[in-house]
Amino acid sequence: MIDISIAGASGYTGLELIRLLLKHPEVRFSTLTSETYAGKSIAEVFPSLEGHIDHKLVPLSENIGNTCHILFLALPHTTGMKWMPQFLASPCKVIDLSADFRIKSAEIFEQWYHTPHLQPDLLPKAEYGLPEFHRNAIQSARLVANPGCYPTSVILGLAPLIIEGLVNLDSLIADSKSGVSGAGRKASLSTQYSECNEGVSPYGLGNHRHTPEIEQELTRLANRDLNISFSPHLIPMTRGMESTLYAKLKKEISTSALQEIYQRFYQGEPFVRILKPGSFARTGNVVYSNYCDIGVTVDSRTGRAIITSALDNLIKGASGQAVQNMNIMQGFGERTGLDFPAIFP
Ligand SMILES: NC(=O)c1ccc[n+]([C@@H]2O[C@H](COP(=O)([O-])OP(=O)(O)OC[C@H]3O[C@@H](n4cnc5c(N)ncnc54)[C@H](OP(=O)(O)O)[C@@H]3O)[C@@H](O)[C@H]2O)c1
CATH class of the missing domain: 3.30.360.10 (Dihydrodipicolinate Reductase; domain 2)
Incomplete structure (x- = not known):
């Protein structure tokens, strides 16, 4: 059983991570963050979660990595980047759903995102989290840049x-x-x-x-x-x-x-x-x-x-792929927590 934390739990990809991980047999929730709703329970923000999880939301801090094995960053781009060295100095592994570590060149990132890259030295450490092509590298990565949808x-x-x-x-x-x-x-x-x-x-x-x-x-x-x-x-x-x-x-x-x-x-x-x-x-x-x-x-x-x-x-464009990457990084079966068909109609 591992502990997971979600930075940006009050957003859409954060909610999808919670929904998927509630059904995952190998994980336990540690910290869930939100700035806007800090102090409220996650079920107050998303009443669909009532009866399933009632963790209190807290603001994001640089110490969040100290209390989990896997930290999911479900934040707007450039928001988590400033604290990436602190996250990686803690024992946790990081799966970043934003674009911050997907582009290997800081110069190209800056050209397209019109903002300085604060951690260019960490770019080579990030593995692009598309399991179909980079499964082996993901397995041993400390930082996975989850692909865009x-x-x-x-x-x-x-x-x-x-x-x-x-x-x-x-x-x-x-x-x-x-x-x-x-x-x-x-x-x-x-x-x-x-x-x-x-x-x-x-x-x-x-x-x-x-x-x-x-x-x-x-x-x-x-x-x-x-x-x-x-x-x-x-x-x-x-x-x-x-x-x-x-x-x-x-x-x-x-x-x-x-x-x-x-x-x-x-x-x-x-x-x-x-x-x-x-x-x-x-x-x-x-x-x-x-x-x-x-x-x-x-x-x-x-x-x-x-x-x-x-x-x-x-899901495959964000939070499901992030769970798939977590499964690979932790040595769980890759389908764990994800083995279900679409809901249609
Ligand atoms: N939506 C998609 O389909 C999709 C697909 C692939 C990748 N992504 C990427 O995944 C990331 C999250 O996307 P999303 O759609 O979940 O966004 P979202 O619904 O807007 O949620 C953003 C989350 O980040 C938190 N947040 C915003 N500003 C913050 C700040 N300055 N400090 C700390 N927390 C902050 C928000 O919390 P509060 O507002 O409560 O403070 C909220 O929990 C983005 O980088 C996005 O590009 C999204």
């Missing part, structure tokens, strides 16, 4: 095409759609009901912050520099995310042959499901679960592969 859907969807050398690396396009919970619980104009309901809103075209993260990780897999056109859209649903991915094939291949390649590639992966030829990934089949569904199509007319990749932004 869009990057998880795009990287898992494109990786087989890239690693198997099937596509032209200058032709990658990701057209992604996210539910509104992707923006977190804090109030903002663009996520108000009247602003986002009944409409599809492209945003961040050509400059979304997840672009360098996707490019960094796909470059690692391809072993050569590459770019991607990444176009995110906000759509009027609460949770779930779907990326439709396009790449120019180097040579002719059938949909069923490509589907077999994907099937082989992800064989044994507990949370990646390759759909049958002719099926497309739908958010309805993955919401509230840790699965990423991937559908494979060849458009022989244009010579492009069209891949659909769907996940729950708060």
Whole structure:
């Protein structure tokens, strides 16, 4: 049994961590933090938790790592960064759900996040927490940078095409759609009901912050520099995310042959499901679960592969993946606490 703490327990990813970990047989809750609700119980903030957990929320402090084995940081980017040396000086391991340690270059981080990186020396210590590709490194990491939700859907969807050398690396396009919970619980104009309901809103075209993260990780897999056109859209649903991915094939291949390649590639992966030829990934089949569904199509007319990749932004795109990483770091079975299907309809 291990003790876990959550910094940012009053946010959406914090709530999802609590919900998932309540069912995890190997963990016990230590500290839960919130600045706004410090002094209240977590069940006062989220009445859905009534009868399951009544921990009192406390403000974040640099000592939080002293009383847990795993510290989850479910904080806005740059919030936990200032105390990372203190967290790592304590006995705990850290899983950071923010973007602070995902980008390996402080310079690129600063260019895209428009703020100084306070701990550039710690960047090499952080492992990018995408288990499908970095399981061994995650196992021994003290600091795991949990991937972003869009990057998880795009990287898992494109990786087989890239690693198997099937596509032209200058032709990658990701057209992604996210539910509104992707923006977190804090109030903002663009996520108000009247602003986002009944409409599809492209945003961040050509400059979304997840672009360098996707490019960094796909470059690692391809072993050569590459770019991607990444176009995110906000759509009027609460949770779930779907990326439709396009790449120019180097040579002719059938949909069923490509589907077999994907099937082989992800064989044994507990949370990646390759759909049958002719099926497309739908958010309805993955919401509230840790699965990423991937559908494979060849458009022989244009010579492009069209891949659909769907996940729950708060689960495989954030807190579920963080629990999966914790399981790997602690030597628990990887499915522990995550072994359930979507809730649909
Ligand atoms: N939402 C998603 O789908 C998603 C997916 C992948 C990754 N992420 C990443 O996960 C992190 C958390 O996202 P979220 O959606 O859970 O955000 P959120 O709902 O806005 O929650 C943010 C949490 O951080 C706390 N917080 C805010 N400012 C703070 C400060 N200055 N000091 C200490 N605590 C502070 C908030 O607590 P109080 O306001 O109560 O003080 C709240 O508990 C972000 O870095 C986000 O990019 C989110």
